[in-house]
Amino acid sequence: MSSPTQKPRPPWSAPNGVYETYAANCHCGAHRYTVKISPPLHASASASAEAYQVISCNCSICSRNGYLLVYPAAADVTWQRGGEGEKGEEGEGEGVREVYEMGSRSKPHWFCRRCGSSLGIDIRRMGDFGGGGEKMAMNVRMFKDIDLDTLEYKKVNGKAMLTPRYEL
Numbered sequence: 001m002s003s004p005t006q007k008p009r010p011p012w013s014a015p016n017g018v019y020e021t022y023a024a025n026c027h028c029g030a031h032r033y034t035v036k037i038s039p040p041l042h043a044s045a046s047a048s049a050e051a052y053q054v055i056s057c058n059c060s061i062c063s064r065n066g067y068l069l070v071y072p073a074a075a076d077v078t079w080q081r082g083g084e085g086e087k088g089e090e091g092e093g094e095g096v097r098e099v100y101e102m103g104s105r106s107k108p109h110w111f112c113r114r115c116g117s118s119l120g121i122d123i124r125r126m127g128d129f130g131g132g133g134e135k136m137a138m139n140v141r142m143f144k145d146i147d148l149d150t151l152e153y154k155k156v157n158g159k160a161m162l163t164p165r166y167e168l
Contacts, residue, residue: 011156012071012135013039013052024142026117030096031082035138037072041151051152054140059158061102061109065118068140068148074124077136082112107137117142 020040025032043051055069056062062069082096098113110119121137140146 011055011057011154013050015039016050018044022143022146024138024144026082026112026115026119026142028112028115028117029081030114031112031117031119031142032080033082034078034080035070035072035143036076036078037070041070041140041143041146053152053154055137055156056153057156057158059161062158065109065139066141067118067121067137068151068153069121069137070140071123071135071137073134074136075134077120077138 015038017038018040019036019038021034021036022041023032023034037052039050039052041052041054052070055071057067057069061067096113097119098111099108100111101108107125108122110122111117112119118139119142120139123135123137140148140151
């Protein structure tokens with residue numbers, strides 16, 4: 001655990017040069033995107049002896065929304081449909097991505113306005129913890145054809161790490 005004078009270390013896996021791209025979407029399909037990460041979610045004997053450790057955080061929002069997070073570079077998240085401000089299928093209404101901010105308001109959480117799926121968190125405003133403005137936190141639960149029981153997890157004590165603490 002970090003001391004009060006020490007900044008918390010970012011929890012993500014260090015890239016190892018082996019990348020894999022995963023297709024993802026919300027439940028209703030209004031958001032479709034790809035996420036490229038290194039190392040891949042599953043270790044490959046021929047490519048890498050390690051797998052990405054998916055973050056399971058116990059902070060209030062992660063535990064309530066069931067976030068299981070990976071942290072790709074922002075440039076490695078490509079929206080095919082439902083990106084920020086995109087109109088609905090008929091071009092009516094506002095964008096289909098809803099934003100919720102809490103606490104310090106430095107990390108907007110993205111949800112689908114139609115089905116409520118928790119897509120991810122924009123952590124670029126979090127300084128070093130946000131990868132120097134280059135990282136996103138994307139919910140693996142939105143990835144297609146991923147068996148969550150086969151992934152490696154790293155538990156993070158977000159309740160103690162992130163401030164200000166959010167309580168109702």
